[in-house]
Amino acid sequence: MNLLWLQSGGCGGCTMSLLCHDAGDVTGTLRAGGIELLWHPSLSEQTGAEAVELLEACAEGRHALDILCVEGALLRGPAGSGRFHMLAGTGRPMIDWVRRLAARARHVVAVGSCAAFGGMTSSGANPTDACGLQYDGEQPGGLLGADWRAPDGLPVINVAGCPTHPGWVVESLLGLAAGAFTAAELDPLGRPRFYADKLVHHGCSRNEFYEFKASAAELSQLGCLMENLGCKGTQAHADCNTRLWNGAGSCPEGGFACIACTAPGFEEPGHPFHQTPKLAGIPIGLPADMPKAWFVALAALSKSATPRRVRENAHADHAVVPPAVPRGGNGR
Amino acid sequence: MSRLVLGPFNRVEGDLEVSLELEAGRVRAAQVTAPLYRGFEGVLVGKAPLDALVFVPRICGICSVSQSAAAASALRAAMGLVPAPNGERAAALVLAAENLADHLTHFYLFFMPDFARAAYRGHAWHAAAHARFAAVEGGAAAEMLPARAAFLELTGTLAGKWPHTLALQPGGSTRAVAMNDKLRLLALLRRFRAFLEIRLFADTLEAVAALDSETALWRWCDARAPHEGDFRHFLTIARALGLAALGRGHDRFLSGGAYRLDEAPLFAAGLWRADRPIVEALDPATITEDGRHAWLSDGPALHPFEGRTEPLADKDGAYSWCKAPRLGGEAFECGALARQVVDGHPLVRDMVARGGGNVLSRVVARALEFARVLPAMEAWVQAIVPGEPFCRHGAMPAEAQATGLVEAARGTLGHWLVVRKGVIANYQIVAPTTWNFSPRDAGSQPGALEQALVGTPVGEDERVPLAVQHVVRSFDPCMACTVH
Numbered sequence: 001m002n003l004l005w006l007q008s009g010g011c012g013g014c015t016m017s018l019l020c021h022d023a024g025d026v027t028g029t030l031r032a033g034g035i036e037l038l039w040h041p042s043l044s045e046q047t048g049a050e051a052v053e054l055l056e057a058c059a060e061g062r063h064a065l066d067i068l069c070v071e072g073a074l075l076r077g078p079a080g081s082g083r084f085h086m087l088a089g090t091g092r093p094m095i096d097w098v099r100r101l102a103a104r105a106r107h108v109v110a111v112g113s114c115a116a117f118g119g120m121t122s123s124g125a126n127p128t129d130a131c132g133l134q135y136d137g138e139q140p141g142g143l144l145g146a147d148w149r150a151p152d153g154l155p156v157i158n159v160a161g162c163p164t165h166p167g168w169v170v171e172s173l174l175g176l177a178a179g180a181f182t183a184a185e186l187d188p189l190g191r192p193r194f195y196a197d198k199l200v201h202h203g204c205s206r207n208e209f210y211e212f213k214a215s216a217a218e219l220s221q222l223g224c225l226m227e228n229l230g231c232k233g234t235q236a237h238a239d240c241n242t243r244l245w246n247g248a249g250s251c252p253e254g255g256f257a258c259i260a261c262t263a264p265g266f267e268e269p270g271h272p273f274h275q276t277p278k279l280a281g282i283p284i285g286l287p288a289d290m291p292k293a294w295f296v297a298l299a300a301l302s303k304s305a306t307p308r309r310v311r312e313n314a315h316a317d318h319a320v321v322p323p324a325v326p327r328g329g330n331g332r
Numbered sequence: 333m334s335r336l337v338l339g340p341f342n343r344v345e346g347d348l349e350v351s352l353e354l355e356a357g358r359v360r361a362a363q364v365t366a367p368l369y370r371g372f373e374g375v376l377v378g379k380a381p382l383d384a385l386v387f388v389p390r391i392c393g394i395c396s397v398s399q400s401a402a403a404a405s406a407l408r409a410a411m412g413l414v415p416a417p418n419g420e421r422a423a424a425l426v427l428a429a430e431n432l433a434d435h436l437t438h439f440y441l442f443f444m445p446d447f448a449r450a451a452y453r454g455h456a457w458h459a460a461a462h463a464r465f466a467a468v469e470g471g472a473a474a475e476m477l478p479a480r481a482a483f484l485e486l487t488g489t490l491a492g493k494w495p496h497t498l499a500l501q502p503g504g505s506t507r508a509v510a511m512n513d514k515l516r517l518l519a520l521l522r523r524f525r526a527f528l529e530i531r532l533f534a535d536t537l538e539a540v541a542a543l544d545s546e547t548a549l550w551r552w553c554d555a556r557a558p559h560e561g562d563f564r565h566f567l568t569i570a571r572a573l574g575l576a577a578l579g580r581g582h583d584r585f586l587s588g589g590a591y592r593l594d595e596a597p598l599f600a601a602g603l604w605r606a607d608r609p610i611v612e613a614l615d616p617a618t619i620t621e622d623g624r625h626a627w628l629s630d631g632p633a634l635h636p637f638e639g640r641t642e643p644l645a646d647k648d649g650a651y652s653w654c655k656a657p658r659l660g661g662e663a664f665e666c667g668a669l670a671r672q673v674v675d676g677h678p679l680v681r682d683m684v685a686r687g688g689g690n691v692l693s694r695v696v697a698r699a700l701e702f703a704r705v706l707p708a709m710e711a712w713v714q715a716i717v718p719g720e721p722f723c724r725h726g727a728m729p730a731e732a733q734a735t736g737l738v739e740a741a742r743g744t745l746g747h748w749l750v751v752r753k754g755v756i757a758n759y760q761i762v763a764p765t766t767w768n769f770s771p772r773d774a775g776s777q778p779g780a781l782e783q784a785l786v787g788t789p790v791g792e793d794e795r796v797p798l799a800v801q802h803v804v805r806s807f808d809p810c811m812a813c814t815v816h
Contacts, residue, residue, distance in 0.1 A: 124375030249491065261496075
């Protein structure tokens with residue numbers, strides 16, 4: 001299969017993240033999985049007229065196009081003209097190129113939350129009228145329309161994230177090349193279930209603090225970040241804490257809140273990112289699937305049961321009280 | 333006279349178009365176009381000041397930490413915070429990791445593949461350059477990508493992830509480092525040092541940092557076979573093609589000062605100009621941005637505190653979404669070369685004295701930074717004291733005005749923050765490539781690249797003029813930052 005990658009209203013961070021793929025040389029990994037890079041703006045030799053010729057051949061159907069990856073939001077403004085992003089050297093708006101190429105591609109992949117939903121680029125008053133390929137925030141539609149389907153019936157595959165984890169992108173692409181992707185592999189927002197059916201909360205190293213509602217009061221403290229510091233890990237769909245980033249990290253591991261960057265609209269939470277909005281002292285955003293009454297009851301109970309170790313460590317940036325070692329060791 | 337439009341000008345970060353007027357086989361004039369507008373500055377107005385730390389990294393996926401660092405610096409000044417020394421070191425490590433990874437990406441993925449082009453077939457060096465540096469297929473990328481990924485594990489430990497971390501905060505950094513973390517970081521730096529010393533230089537970093545003149549550089553180059561080390565490989569090609577004669581800019585250089593710890597930068601801040609070769613102080617108050625040739629609302633050139641960014645897609649005489657930043661009314665060049673010439677490294681000072689800013693000196697300065705920054709990173713890790721704080725906390729005043737200046741891989745990045753009634757009232761960003769790839773200003777003064785392209789040879793039938801490729805990419809532009 002061949003792969004054409006375009007960038008529009010985004011930061012290029014999903015490509016930069018992709019190059020961190022841990023299995024080594026990422027282009028080699030894709031090649032070994034049967035994916036040839038037709039053109040990528042950061043990686044390919046062809047530039048200027050050479051690149052335009054290739055894009056034109058794909059858009060006219062003279063050159064087969066298997067996978068079209070789009071990174072960055074689609075900029076429809078000003079006034080629907082698309083002139084906020086003209087593809088350099090072509091005098092045509094990028095949204096025209098994307099529409100023409102998507103019509104020829106066997107598969108279309110939105111790489112990152114911008115291409116999936118509009119993302120960061122659509123925040124505030126959305127000055128560029130940015131949207132995703134098949135979504136405008138959480139509303140189906142976007143540039144291609146809600147009814148758009150690839151020849152095999154799949155919608156746009158939304159590898160959402162800001163940025164995307166390189167593993168999400170590589171496994172999605174390898175899955176397409178292996179013919180392993182069906183509609184059943186996608187969640188209701190078109191995200192691959194292999195990572196979107198997990199929660200950032202899963203595997204979070206702060207989970208003991210969460211259990212006891214032993215909460216950090218300031219950034220850099222070890223306690224749970226949900227109660228005070230805006231963490232959405234219990235609601236955010238992603239496997240960040242079981243897969244880990246750059247070999248060792250994740251947002252909560254790095255000492256700051258999960259901002260649910262795989263979700264449409266994450267860029268406008270309606271509150272400062274590092275403050276948890278509360279009603280009568282209870283966080284408004286409850287853990288996924290958790291009834292409020294139970295959350296309140298369990299929180300009250302677990303707070304009163306918090307061990308001194310957990311309570312004190314929650315407000316320090318390193319463990320100041322170690323777990324007790326039973327006399328005779330733990331092995332008995 | 334004829335005209336040539338080059339785009340999409342790829343293997344740069346973001347979207348770029350370059351229009352050339354040609355006369356007698358050379359570029360007579362160039363226009364540099366940033367064809368994408370994103371509007372981040374407007375989006376930030378009305379937000380909580382600390383929310384800038386979520387938005388600004390997402391301006392750019394390759395300068396993400398630089399954007400964080402500039403915002404953290406402006407917020408720090410607004411809050412009157414003194415950062416925790418540990419946090420300052422951790423933040424400097426994350427920024428340095430990004431900057432060196434960017435230098436690596438530029439050299440191996442963006443810049444060198446042009447020498448593998450079929451148009452260079454027939455040159456004695458081409459077969460080896462093709463085998464090593466061809467885009468996607470060359471042997472070097474397969475070695476460099478795992479080395480880059482392993483090096484960026486430093487950001488996984490210290491910043492959660494790269495790009496787009498929130499670990500850099502006004503009062504330091506959010507991730508405390510334990511004794512064993514230090515050991516892991518040192519091991520990781522040793523592994524990256526080994527890559528640089530074996531693959532890039534075939535010599536120690538200290539030997540490269542000690543090169544003190546252009547003569548010493550060529551002596552070093554010729555002491556070994558031409559393909560021992562990718563940097564030597566580049567130097568060999570650069571000499572054969574005469575890259576020192578390509579891409580001379582205004583020779584006015586600007587550096588905001590890099591890696592400030594305990595108030596002192598590792599690389600000094602200042603200005604350096606060929607016509608007055610002493611280091612002069614950089615006064616951010618003399619910076620203005622001019623929108624005459626940008627698709628933005630017009631008006632006089634403004635200091636960034638007063639700056640406005642309002643799109644105006646139908647404007648006569650406009651050809652870019654990028655404004656024209658000027659210092660004391662003059663265009664400046666920033667980047668690794670500017671940093672090293674301002675800091676006074678003898679090799680770079682000598683190269684600039686001989687040939688100014690050009691394709692060769694820009695690439696040499698970037699290579700030199702590997703040799704100068706990695707040992708500093710080793711020292712910063714050693715200086716972290718586990719158990720001491722990493723982050724101090726403070727309150728944001730309801731009214732404030734502050735500047736954050738940092739050095740990204742590709743040059744000086746400035747954030748100008750105005751807080752009124754507790755929210756952001758104005759946020760203006762002047763990115764490195766805004767300086768380097770600026771359009772003309774109201775006085776028709778070209779930006780650094782527009783100047784550097786003048787005189788570049790273009791062959792009769794060259795649809796993809798090779799010399800132009802080298803000149804443009806020698807700046808390591810980041811259009812994503814430019815079109816914030």
